[in-house]
Amino acid sequence: DIPYQMLARDGRVFDVLLSATCEKDDQGDIIRTLVVLEDVTDRNKAQRNLASSEERFRRFTDNAMDAFFLLTITGEILDVNTRTELDTGYSREELLGMSIWDLNAEFTEQDFHPQWENTPEGVAQLFNTLHRRKDGTVYPVEINALTFSEDGMSYVFGIARDITDRKEAEAAIRDREQRLQAVVAKTPVPMCIVDAHGEPILLNESFVTTYGYTLSDFSESVDWWAMVYPDPDYRKQAMESWGLALSEMKTIGKELETQVWEMSRKDGAVRSVEMKLVPLDEAFVITMLDLT
Numbered sequence: 001d002i003p004y005q006m007l008a009r010d011g012r013v014f015d016v017l018l019s020a021t022c023e024k025d026d027q028g029d030i031i032r033t034l035v036v037l038e039d040v041t042d043r044n045k046a047q048r049n050l051a052s053s054e055e056r057f058r059r060f061t062d063n064a065m066d067a068f069f070l071l072t073i074t075g076e077i078l079d080v081n082t083r084t085e086l087d088t089g090y091s092r093e094e095l096l097g098m099s100i101w102d103l104n105a106e107f108t109e110q111d112f113h114p115q116w117e118n119t120p121e122g123v124a125q126l127f128n129t130l131h132r133r134k135d136g137t138v139y140p141v142e143i144n145a146l147t148f149s150e151d152g153m154s155y156v157f158g159i160a161r162d163i164t165d166r167k168e169a170e171a172a173i174r175d176r177e178q179r180l181q182a183v184v185a186k187t188p189v190p191m192c193i194v195d196a197h198g199e200p201i202l203l204n205e206s207f208v209t210t211y212g213y214t215l216s217d218f219s220e221s222v223d224w225w226a227m228v229y230p231d232p233d234y235r236k237q238a239m240e241s242w243g244l245a246l247s248e249m250k251t252i253g254k255e256l257e258t259q260v261w262e263m264s265r266k267d268g269a270v271r272s273v274e275m276k277l278v279p280l281d282e283a284f285v286i287t288m289l290d291l292t
Helices: 041-062 082-088 109-117 164-186 205-211 224-228 232-252
Strands: 002-007 013-024 030-039 067-072 077-080 125-132 138-150 153-162 191-195 200-203 259-264 270-280 283-290
Touching: 013 041, 041 082, 067 082, 082 153, 138 164, 164 191, 164 200, 191 205, 205 283, 224 232, 224 259, 232 259, 232 270
Parallel strands: none
Antiparallel strands: 002 013, 013 030, 067 077, 067 153, 125 138, 138 153, 191 200, 191 283, 259 270, 270 283
16 A cells, blocks of 8 residues: 555645556466555544644643543553653653552552443542652642543543642641641630631630630530520620621622620529621631629
């Protein structure tokens, strides 16, 4: 088969594939030749489009911010992108001779097979694990992966995102919250911390001593507003006042002002309490000074 191009009568250039068969006589001389010309323009165009599409996909994956892995269903690495090389410290050639558990610091070959061989095709799995670089250092990753089949073979396609910065930020937030809670717990002024929905999540020792309530008294199934403001009309007034103050803080940045309300202790005694709310990320710290 010989590929070449021909010029049509209308000036159009098209691709053809020439194949020829010779018929010979008894002396071995060629007496006739059968030539077949097949128009392969559409097929060649489809092949060029496929090659172009594959090149675009390769450029896309190589410029992605996450590591891409293509694995056999048994875990051997078939292909990776440039980010995988950068994250792991291995070259593409090195990675293609490895299995995925060579990079994972948490599971082995025995852990891999049950996880993927029994997973339905197209069902993505999202989980966190640890990867190990070529230099031995370990870093946290978020894996988003699924299985698929092609030409009777099963594969695993996975995206690994380095979440080191996220984990460090989460640890810093937890550390800050723990330090804040330690300070609040020992502060002599009655204080509590409520979440974004107004539910108490921390009461300090002074609050418990002064008002008698513990955190268990303010469970999600209990209307704690009704406990501290038993009169319905007065409770509605207090809730509307705080609701307006919080709305103005969020919409126009108005500072939350101190408010004074009559609050019932757990034993029923009514105290005059000066309250100050201080925003804290997704929560509020409330100081509750007994003025009685």
